[in-house]
Amino acid sequence: xxxxxxxxxxxxxxxxxxxxxxxxxxxxxxxxxxxxxxxxxxxxxxxxxxxxxxxxxxxxxxxxxxxxxxxxxxxxxxxxxxxxxxxxxxxxxxxxxxxxxxxxxxxxxxxxxxxxxxxxxxxxxx
Numbered sequence: 001x002x003x004x005x006x007x008x009x010x011x012x013x014x015x016x017x018x019x020x021x022x023x024x025x026x027x028x029x030x031x032x033x034x035x036x037x038x039x040x041x042x043x044x045x046x047x048x049x050x051x052x053x054x055x056x057x058x059x060x061x062x063x064x065x066x067x068x069x070x071x072x073x074x075x076x077x078x079x080x081x082x083x084x085x086x087x088x089x090x091x092x093x094x095x096x097x098x099x100x101x102x103x104x105x106x107x108x109x110x111x112x113x114x115x116x117x118x119x120x121x122x123x124x125x126x
Contacts, residue, residue: 001115002032003115005023006119012123014087014124018083019083020083021078022117024079029074033051033052033107034072035099035113036081040091046061047110049064063089067083069084088124088126089124091124093119093120094120098116099113099114
């Protein structure tokens with residue numbers, strides 16, 4: 001069982017920055033690929049970024065490429081999402097998710113992730 005707890009959301013002006021954190025419970029964090037997704041009101045959950053166990057593979061959605069950076073600290077059981085140059089269209093609830101690395105992985109597909117956090121709200125004011 002893995003529990004994920006996101007933090008770091010809030011209200012920020014357009015052009016500003018936020019860093020989201022996702023703390024995972026359990027001793028097997030280093031065996032999980034991790035992903036960040038977001039869901040705006042009335043829209044489907046969409047992929048934002050993902051990171052492999054080693055951190056060597058980090059795909060991003062085109063909409064955030066060059067502005068967001070995903071990273072992980074396996075010693076702290078934490079994955080981060082640094083968000084810079086935020087835009088109003090980035091407003092959403094952001095979720096982190098865990099995928100067991102021994103299974104086939106489609107990083108952009110929500111259904112491929114086994115565990116999800118409760119989400120943290122990010123609001124970008126124009």
